[in-house]
Amino acid sequence: PVTVYSDQNAASVAVAKRIADLIRKKDAEGKPAVLGLATGVTPIKVYAELVRLHKQEGLSFKNVITFNLDEYYPMKPDAVQSYVTFMNENLFDHVDIKKANVHIPDGTLAPDSVAAFCLEYEKQIEELGGLDLQILGIGRTGHIGFNEPGSAPNSGTRLVTLDDLTRRDASRDFGGKQNVPTKAITMGVGTIFKAREIILMAWSAKKAPIVRKAVEGEISGEVPATFLQLSDSVEFILDVDAASDLT
């Protein structure tokens, strides 16, 4: 299903409420909530609202376990552009999550230990019973996570090469495309698919053409987000601008 909001603030508050409700429900069952998280500009207001819910409405992250979608490779965790820094600044530093419950792909691994790390990442998710909810943005290449065009529907966590357009879109954060890493570690399309609920968010007219392809286009590895059409558990949450090309 596709839900369109008048603006990204209203949409972000609604997504944060879904996450908060899930955390409280699992808490009442005495179980942890296992969340798949995204970085980038899209979820920033969702995280801001979760921080507000923590500070003002007592939402606790003590029983929350998180797995981030991706990290650049190579990348030092304390670099300003790292997804570790992003998550700390936008969410983790402001809530009561246990740092041991936070998982983000490790951008510091030696090349020959990446494959084992990726298998372990999958195993950790599986041993917790899978992701309860996965939050996604979408890149202009049609990527989800960093699953660029050519990704297989059953792909798992792995080292990937970033598309040129993705590196161009990231160039501002790095002071030029030449400084953007060429690779990343990402959960696979298959990893994302196994989540019990998936929410893909997109805001602004810049995303409208790719949102149209993702929601209405032919299902193909050329636009990995189209694989989501095959899932019964996915919801596209858009603002009016991102939805403006939908028929």
Ligand code: F6R
């Ligand atoms: C981020 C991620 C990416 C972004 C996508 C959109 O963890 O996996 O797929 O969601 O590149 O980025 P923004 O939100 O910056 O437009």
